[in-house]
Amino acid sequence: MNFSQQLIAFKTIMVKEYLRFIRIWVQTIIPPVITMALYFIIFGQLIGSQIGDIDGYRYMDYIVPGLILMAVITNSYSNVVSSFFSAKFQKNIEEMIISPLPNYIILAGYISGGVARGVTVGITVTVVSMFFSDFQIHSLGITLAVFVLTSILFAIAGLINAVYARSFDDITIIPTFVLTPLTYLGGIFYSIKMLPEFWQTVSMANPILYMINAFRYGLLGVSDIDVTTALVIIVAFIIILFTLALSLLNKGVGIKP
Amino acid sequence: MSVNALKIENLKKTYRNGTVALHGVNLDVMEGDFFALLGPNGAGKSTTISIISSLTNKTTGKVQVFGHDIDQDPATARSMIGLVPQEFNFNIFEPVIEILINQAGFYGIGRKVATQRAEKYLRKLELWDKRFDMAKELSGGMKRRLMIARALVHEPKLLILDEPTAGVDIEIRHSMWTFMREINASGTTIILTTHYLEEAESLCNHIAIIDKGVTIEHTSMRTLLDRLRVETFVLYLEDPLSKAPICGDYPLKLVDSNTLEVGVAHSQTLNEFFHLLSECNIKVLSMRNKTNRLEQLFVTMMRDGNAENYSGVQA
Known part of the structure; x- marks a missing residue:
């Protein structure tokens, strides 16, 4: 396939994936928005009003970046894991495997679908958060970079999960037992400076901490982590996971007997 | 090339x-x-x-x-x-x-x-x-x-x-x-x-x-x-018979009073067979192959387990 044919193929997967989650917007867009609105009301307004400022920001404002990024992480991941696993389950992944599509185009196509959903939900949640918080964007470049890079990273992670998954249970195990705890412990609701020194050190091993803090820096200008270090870590994870995912697709793991 | x-x-x-x-x-x-x-x-x-x-x-x-x-x-x-x-x-x-x-x-x-x-x-x-x-x-x-x-x-x-x-x-x-x-x-x-x-x-x-x-x-x-040497046809007769007639060297079998089966080798013709039936005053209303030819070959090959043992199969 020449470059223009590859571009057509990429656009085909991207549009197909976009239409997939838009078609079922009641399941894909609305629930995370409602969940985040409840977080804003309960943790931000009701409980947050009883908590003092953190790093000079109201508690409501402080948790907004983390909650937006949590929506991005969850939706990028779940879009790809459910879409790719469904394609495996219904066997329509074979439509791509028998075609001359290179595997990196398949991978890029699914990532683009994950990013599209992550960004769509992220923007929607951001709009909702404006009803509760009047934050100003500190650095648009860093905000957008973290927004998109995080989305890419978790879209790839979702695909790797789907490659290994053999049942619908397998696509919920990682989000439930790994992703959610890491996200909640990644500093959405608190600054790690509030933790004892030991737990601060332990928290540094959580990659999601870097993303949330970098995103918080982009929006509010405050972070527990050096932003450059955070960006380097996110990009490094993307490179590692992309290479792993491509290698799995090339070997046909979970797809070809 | x-x-x-x-x-x-x-x-x-x-x-x-x-x-x-x-x-x-x-x-x-x-x-x-x-x-x-x-x-x-x-x-x-x-x-x-x-x-x-x-x-x-x-x-x-x-x-x-x-x-x-x-x-x-x-x-x-x-x-x-x-x-x-x-x-x-x-x-x-x-x-x-x-x-x-x-x-x-x-x-x-x-x-x-x-x-x-x-x-x-x-x-x-x-x-x-x-x-x-x-x-x-x-x-x-x-x-x-x-x-x-x-x-x-x-x-x-x-x-x-x-x-x-x-x-x-x-x-x-x-x-x-x-x-x-x-x-x-x-x-x-x-x-x-x-x-x-x-x-x-x-x-x-x-x-x-x-x-x-x-x-x-x-x-x-x-x-x-072509490896099917003999094909079997089923004939539906106008008048009932009590026993299978003798028609040259064509093997005939009476399935029921109005139905005959005949084996026709590749070396024989149906014209000759029908001529003999007419001489016996047997009228045929219709006829069909007993089985699909490929099906008969296929079944025999699968049963015998190799390709060499089926050339003499009779349909």
Whole structure:
């Protein structure tokens, strides 16, 4: 396939994936928005009003970046894991495997679908958060970079999960037992400076901490982590996971007997 | 020099659980051929097809599509193949036309051309009125036709049909046969697997039979059918008989008072037989082959376990 044919193929997967989650917007867009609105009301307004400022920001404002990024992480991941696993389950992944599509185009196509959903939900949640918080964007470049890079990273992670998954249970195990705890412990609701020194050190091993803090820096200008270090870590994870995912697709793991 | 549409040499496949599906399959399919790939359930037909179309990794062996090795030049080889698999494998939640346009997109065909081709093949396969329906809403026969349309949308040179008419009613099956003949006549090489042996006999020029993961027969349909030395015909009589008559050296058997069976060797003619029946004042209302010829050969080959033991079979 020449470059223009590859571009057509990429656009085909991207549009197909976009239409997939838009078609079922009641399941894909609305629930995370409602969940985040409840977080804003309960943790931000009701409980947050009883908590003092953190790093000079109201508690409501402080948790907004983390909650937006949590929506991005969850939706990028779940879009790809459910879409790719469904394609495996219904066997329509074979439509791509028998075609001359290179595997990196398949991978890029699914990532683009994950990013599209992550960004769509992220923007929607951001709009909702404006009803509760009047934050100003500190650095648009860093905000957008973290927004998109995080989305890419978790879209790839979702695909790797789907490659290994053999049942619908397998696509919920990682989000439930790994992703959610890491996200909640990644500093959405608190600054790690509030933790004892030991737990601060332990928290540094959580990659999601870097993303949330970098995103918080982009929006509010405050972070527990050096932003450059955070960006380097996110990009490094993307490179590692992309290479792993491509290698799995090339070997046909979970797809070809 | 003409290139084979498909060339398979010593293809072997052992699955991870140790099951050996293919022990060494060899196939040559000429360009433009209508080729039957037959075998009992579990013989290795679908594994062979899956390897040709890159859905399964082979263990060893060589597969070339129009001279392009599936390992060394996979993209070119794949671009020449259209596959209609045995099981439905489209997204049931997508509209029919989107399934075709997306499939074309995977081959790098732009949306405008893809839409034109989707219309062409959906009309040919009588699915145009259903183009905006979700695939899950189609009947079984329509789903089969959708998979044929999808396999053709990138206009492959080699079309592989894995039991395309399974579960399809007779009327639609016949219209699909006509369509397949048209596609073949336009230059597309077709490989067909089917359990309807009448279908294979009617459509195909060459045939290979796989059993237990090896090719046990690979020849032209005519050569294979010529090996039937005797065909059995069933005759329906106007007047009842009490016992089988004697008509020259034709073996006759009275099935019931109005039904006779006769074995006619290739060296004999039906004219001579009917002449003898007339002399005996026996009037025939109608007649038919007792069984489909290919079916009889196939059953005997599977029963005897090899290709050499069936040449004397009587239908």
